[in-house]
Amino acid sequence: MKLFIDTANIEHIRIAAKWGCISGATTNPSLIAKEGRKLEDVVKEISDLIDGPISAEVAEASANEMVEQAKELAKIHRNIVIKLPMTIDGIEACAELTKLGIKTNVTLVFSVHQALMACEAGATYISPFMGRVDDAGDSGAELIEKIMTMINNYGYETQVIAASIRNLSHVEQAALAGADIATIPFAVLEKMVKHPLTDAGLKIFKDAAKK
Numbered sequence: 001m002k003l004f005i006d007t008a009n010i011e012h013i014r015i016a017a018k019w020g021c022i023s024g025a026t027t028n029p030s031l032i033a034k035e036g037r038k039l040e041d042v043v044k045e046i047s048d049l050i051d052g053p054i055s056a057e058v059a060e061a062s063a064n065e066m067v068e069q070a071k072e073l074a075k076i077h078r079n080i081v082i083k084l085p086m087t088i089d090g091i092e093a094c095a096e097l098t099k100l101g102i103k104t105n106v107t108l109v110f111s112v113h114q115a116l117m118a119c120e121a122g123a124t125y126i127s128p129f130m131g132r133v134d135d136a137g138d139s140g141a142e143l144i145e146k147i148m149t150m151i152n153n154y155g156y157e158t159q160v161i162a163a164s165i166r167n168l169s170h171v172e173q174a175a176l177a178g179a180d181i182a183t184i185p186f187a188v189l190e191k192m193v194k195h196p197l198t199d200a201g202l203k204i205f206k207d208a209a210k211k
């Protein structure tokens with residue numbers, strides 16, 4: 001499973017990019033607003049740090065308007081992927097951008113039906129939201145499993161980005177369900193490295209080395 005970083009914080013991206021295991025980035029309007037910066041400036045800077053897909057989300061509008069926004073965003077860098085909302089207009093825009101050869105990420109996916117529509121529209125990526133599904137009392141892990149089954153049944157090329165990841169369990173569940181990618185907040189990425197037995201083992205080895 002590929003690991004993307006889910007943030008618009010350039011300092012966090014700069015640090016994580018050095019680790020050599022992050023192959024893409026995703027942003028959304030909330031993450032951009034948190035940084036108080038312009039979307040275009042943020043994704044331009046991310047593309048200087050990460051050589052991989054970088055999702056930039058259009059503002060929700062009519063299909064034609066979103067296609068026009070997408071064309072402008074796509075000019076920023078060859079790695080820009082256009083994030084589109086899972087709406088009728090978003091699907092229409094997805095099909096149009098696919099024809100134009102512009103990569104897409106259909107976001108806010110919460111059901112197999114929605115995923116199927118996005119796959120049929122030629123989405124490069126879809127983003128099912130694990131954390132928000134759990135918040136609503138359902139299972140984000142089951143959603144990923146079902147979407148993976150549907151995609152494998154029909155051989156769609158659309159890749160699944162497990163999104164709205166809040167904790168280590170989400171990462172593990174996404175990987176076990178076969179998600180292509182998980183997009184992960186910086187704090188969770190940092191936790192992925194750690195295990196108390198690794199720390200304990202290191203201490204034992206250090207003490208032994210001193211002797």
Ligand code: E4P
Pocket residue numbers: 006026027028030107127129131132163164165183
């Ligand atoms: C990424 O593509 C999504 O926008 C993000 O993971 C949503 O996360 P949240 O549900 O924690 O806002």
